[in-house]
Amino acid sequence: MTEPPVSRRERKKAQTRQAIADAALALFLDRGYDHVSIRDIAEAADVSTATIFKHFPGKEALVFDQEEGVDAQLIAAVRERPDGQGVLEALRQHLIDTWLPIAAHPQRREFVDLVDSTPALRAYAERMWARHTDTLSTAVADELGVPHGNLACVTLARFVLEVPVLSQGQKDHRAAVEEIFDILAHGWRPPSAP
Incomplete structure (x- = not known):
């Protein structure tokens, strides 16, 4: 059984989600979890805070x-x-x-x-x-x-x-x-x- 091809939209969503997670982890490892805000992560990933919450239910889920x-x-x-x-x-x-x-x-x-x-x-x-x-x-x-x-x-x-x-x-x-x-x-x- 072959997997159906992933749409461009789904690939973009996955890339955005991964970019957010990567930015968050880099900041957490550098500054410590408690010293990083959602706004810091949004800025590092070049997305809005609303976009972060579209992909992740909360700060812990980013880790x-x-x-x-x-x-x-x-x-x-x-x-x-x-x-x-x-x-x-x-x-x-x-x-x-x-x-x-x-x-x-x-x-x-x-x-x-x-x-x-x-x-x-x-x-x-x-x-x-x-x-x-x-x-x-x-x-x-x-x-x-x-x-x-x-x-x-x-x-x-x-x-x-x-x-x-x-x-x-x-x-x-x-x-x-x-x-x-x-x-x-x-x-x-x-x-x-x-």
Whole structure:
């Protein structure tokens, strides 16, 4: 199935949205989140403040501009997996494909420091995490034909969404992701002493 071509108008909207997000992040990293106003961002992106609010519901959303499609991606990872591939393996591949490039981004450390040092951004990130957990656990439950809120589905969703946090301090991110998913697939075993 081929994707329909994106209209010029949609491409322009996407470019404007990205320019706003890029300008905001540059300002936040340079001055700190609390020292940047929406007007500062509008000026840096060469748009009006009204244009910013057409693309983003609030200031926090400017930091997490890539989050817009995460719920849809999680649902697609579960529902559109290849025949014969289990849910857990599909989620493993999804995280390898989506999180490893983010982990390797040169501004990743600065971004994490910005979020960790700003209470409003930490709270926003926690709300996003809860929403993604609900979305993923519901998709898994639907796929397995069990009721929403099923403890096994909620637990799996929470652990899968924690994989980036658990693996970010490791030298080899891919190996860490693989090890965590192996634990999810086969259960925890005590590590052996070196």
